[in-house]
Amino acid sequence: AQKVTQAQTEISVVEKEDVTLDCVYETRDTTYYLFWYKQPPSGELVFLIRRNSFDEQNEISGRYSWNFQKSTSSFNFTITASQVVDSAVYFCALSEEEGNSNSGYALNFGKGTSLLVTP
Amino acid sequence: GAGVSQTPSNKVTEKGKYVELRCDPISGHTALYWYRQSLGQGPEFLIYFQGTGAADDSGLPNDRFFAVRPEGSVSTLKIQRTERGDSAVYLCASSSPPGETQYFGPGTRLLVL
Numbered sequence: 001a002q003k004v005t006q007a008q009t010e011i012s013v014v015e016k017e018d019v020t021l022d023c024v025y026e027t028r029d030t031t032y033y034l035f036w037y038k039q040p041p042s043g044e045l046v047f048l049i050r051r052n053s054f055d056e057q058n059e060i061s062g063r064y065s066w067n068f069q070k071s072t073s074s075f076n077f078t079i080t081a082s083q084v085v086d087s088a089v090y091f092c093a094l095s096e097e098e099g100n101s102n103s104g105y106a107l108n109f110g111k112g113t114s115l116l117v118t119p
Numbered sequence: 120g121a122g123v124s125q126t127p128s129n130k131v132t133e134k135g136k137y138v139e140l141r142c143d144p145i146s147g148h149t150a151l152y153w154y155r156q157s158l159g160q161g162p163e164f165l166i167y168f169q170g171t172g173a174a175d176d177s178g179l180p181n182d183r184f185f186a187v188r189p190e191g192s193v194s195t196l197k198i199q200r201t202e203r204g205d206s207a208v209y210l211c212a213s214s215s216p217p218g219e220t221q222y223f224g225p226g227t228r229l230l231v232l
Contacts, residue, residue: 004161033218043208045162045223091161095218105218106152106175109161 003027004094006110013082013117021077021113023092029053031097034068034075035107040088051075082117089114121146123224125211131230132201140196140227144213151194152221153186154210162210168194169217201231 005024013019025034036048049059051068059066063080079086089112095105124143132138144151150169154162164178168188176186183201188194198205208228212221 035220037223042225043228044225045210045212047220047222050220093161097218105150105214106164106167106178107154107162107212107221108164111159111161 003108004092004110006090006092006113008113009111010114010116013115015084015117015119016081018078018080019082019115019117021079021090021092021115023075023077023110025073025075025092025094027073027094027096029096033095033105035093035095036066036075036077037091037093037109038088039091039112045091048077079115082115084117084119087115087117123211123213123222125209125224125227127227128225129228129230131232133232134201134203136201136231138198138201138229140198140209140229142194142196142211142213142224144192144194144211145215145222146192148213148215148222149191150214150217150221151188152212152214153194153196154212156208156210156226158207165196165209167217198229201229203231205229206231 003026032053034051038046056068065078067076091109091112093107093109095107126141152167153165156162166176166186167174171191183199186196208226210226212223214221
């Protein structure tokens with residue numbers, strides 16, 4: 001079963017619009033971690049945020065903000081006032097304490113959301 | 120400091136050949152992971168090392184794939200008798216300790232003709 005679902009395959013917005021990328025996860029562990037990574041056209045995965053399951057506080061970093069809701073198993077990512085440089089594929093990922101046997105918190109990635117910001 | 124590095128950045132080989140992909144993790148990182156990313160997909164876990172030992176190789180697709188980390192730092196992913204379906208980007212990540220943020224290298228793009 002897919003542990004991380006990113007239902008939006010592609011999103012296209014005009015510069016300065018706000019955009020929210022959805023992420024829904026599935027786990028039976030009580031201790032787990034959620035991540036967002038950005039993959040620009042160059043291909044390298046860039047770390048954006050890590051959140052542990054015990055910290056439901058929303059986080060803001062500049063134009064980026066994250067909304068973690070355990071009740072709905074969601075960890076959504078919002079970009080405010082989007083810019084062309086935000087164009088990339090964004091991945092949500094989950095790592096579990098026990099769910100993956102001894103895989104050392106290996107990441108389970110969603111399929112990604114491709115964001116295109118046009119001028 | 121230096122990030123995760125991977126060599127080569129691109130590798131083209133013929134079906135049936137043997138290839139080696141190298142990963143140099145962030146200095147001091149004890150956990151090392153290999154992932155494979157096919158076009159249009161998210162990365163998929165292959166193998167995890169804690170120190171020198173492969174703690175979990177459950178993601179390796181078959182016995183043509185093997186990885187080593189003899190001195191607990193650099194790791195090599197080895198693919199025997201390559202097939203066209205092995206074509207993908209192979210990503211390496213490291214963290215310390217396991218569970219902390221994984222930082223990824225630029226990947227090796229493997230093309231099997």
